[in-house]
Amino acid sequence: MKNYRFYRRIFLFVGLLCFFSISAQTQFGITQNQKSTTVPFQLINNLIVIPVEVNGTSLSFILDTGVSKPILFNLNDKDSIQINDITPISIRGLGSDKPVEALKSFNNTFELKGLYNPSQELYVVLDESINFSARLGMTIHGIIGYDLFKDFIVEVNYSRKRLKFHNRETYKSKKCRKCEEIPLTLFKNKPYVDTKVVIENSEEVPAHLLVDTGSSDAVWLFKDKGKNINVPQKKYTDFLGKGLGGSIYGERAKLTYLNLAGSKLHGAKVAFPDSATTTLMRTNIKRNGSVGGEVLKRFNLVYDYQGGTLTLRKNGLFNKPFQYNMSGIEIEYRGSRLIQEITSALARAPQRSDKGSEGITVHFRDVLRLNQVPNFKVVDLRKGSPADFAGLQEGDIILKVNNRSTHQYNLQEVTNMLQGKAGKKVRLLVERNGVKLRFDLVLKSLI
Structure with a gap:
């Protein structure tokens, strides 16, 4: 067997076997013959995000019951992951009838907390523009569904944010x-x-x-x-x-x-x-x-x-009101920027009294720091919405919402700031082409 290295922005260490000799697919099993295992998850924008090890590399996957086989995407220059037994294919996805370039791969190890599959089939999407991370404000490497559900009784506890596989x-x-x-x-x-x-x-x-x-x-x-x-x-x-x-x-x-x-x-x-x-x-x-x-x-x-x-x-979320985008703004996490922040630093200096005794004088001094913070960019603006009438544009970077600096919050929290009941007033500070601009808008219900 020969090993080759495939380059496409990332390193895919590929073991090329004869495609007709692929071993039979196995399934996930609970390790150490346990009756069940519990996997914690994050709930990000109503989506379940779980940690999965693929061929020894730790990645983040969305648990997606709408997908049959795991799909891997959004691998960047810093990612290095082994992908076994590949063949090029094309797949179709929502949003277009055009095929998407991809790889089909066999014999990959998948591991979650207490779950293990030594021979998992998966797909690798090669289109670099496909990136769900910007929409969620955290790195997402792929989606996984049916293969985790088909052989277990699966509890999804949204209250405690945990999955239990029985x-x-x-x-x-x-x-x-x-x-x-x-x-x-x-x-x-x-x-x-x-x-x-x-x-x-x-x-x-x-x-x-x-x-x-x-x-x-x-x-x-x-x-x-x-x-x-x-x-x-x-x-x-x-x-x-x-x-x-x-x-x-x-x-x-x-x-x-x-x-x-x-x-x-x-x-x-x-x-x-x-x-x-x-x-x-x-x-x-x-x-x-x-x-x-x-x-x-x-x-x-x-x-x-x-x-x-x-x-x-x-559960306790049942009566929670449904959220509507009344502002008309869709934002994404897009890179970062440098900001200047002044912080107070503690300083000490020795001091001698007239009687010869020694002490310490404590005082504070201002220190200028440069910090790298996330950018929240307007990527879609609904025509005729309050944000559109106020004068916002796609490409604006949102710096503050109601005098709160956005870099102190995650994407979901900033999105929530832009939501609320009809009649809520929202004051924005944005950056456009290096110029800071202020806008006021009032949320309006269209339905």
Whole structure:
């Protein structure tokens, strides 16, 4: 066997084997024959982010039930990772019907806390423009889904931010009077549930939805007059998100309610993606849309792919209001900048008294420091929004929101500063082409 080194901004140490002699795929197992293992996660913008070791390299993955095989992307000059047994392919992603250049790889070791797979298949996307890290404000290397769910009973506890993987043979479900169990069906390794939606106070409409932990949104619906799934009159055109193929746009509105497992989520926000995106997403002809992280986080969940059930229990987030982008601003983390900060430093000096005794004089002196801080850049501006009317532009760097310096906060916190109830006043200090400008805007509800 020969070993080659493949260069493309990153080092991919590739062991090229004959592709027809690939070993049979194995599966994840719980190490040390334990009955279960617990994996902590971060909840970033309604998305579950978990640490995964790939061939010995520590990476961060989004847990995405909408993906069959792990996909690796956003590897930069500093990343060095071994990728085994590769062949070039093309894949398609949301946002475009154009194929994306990628590699298909076999026989890779994947390890989480207490979980191990010695021979995992994965895909590596080579397009450098595909980068979800800027949208989340932290480094994301890939997405993983079905292969973590298919052989276990998986608890997702959004309240405690932890996943628990149970051995199917030893798992015993706990009695839970406040839980609801509903059927979970798989199509092409993706999970679906049957729900009901009410649009503009109409009758309840059945909706077969993908359970999509990889979506930070609440509900997506595909327009279908025949099934009475229509866009409400109160709506607005908006940026919906980003897929492997690029940006996704559509119309946003508000449901009267979503009925999921008998629980009604009133005022749930809903998006109707454009027709091109809907065509790409609708590999399952029965599918009417998806339910994403902003709904799912309101429950603690138990997935049983093999048993075909999803168990839900409301948690403390259930009654939390749904957030709408009333400012019209979409921001990303884009690089960093240097700022000057003056801090006080403690200084001591010896002092001798007239009587000959010695002491120490303590005083403070100002010290000028140069600090590197994150940039939060306006990357999308909704036409006709409060931010648009105020005069903001794409490319502006947001320095302050209501007199709070943004570099002291993470991306999610800055985004939250730009949200709130209709009528909230937001004062911004931005930098545009080296010039600092101030803007005032008032949040306005369009739905």
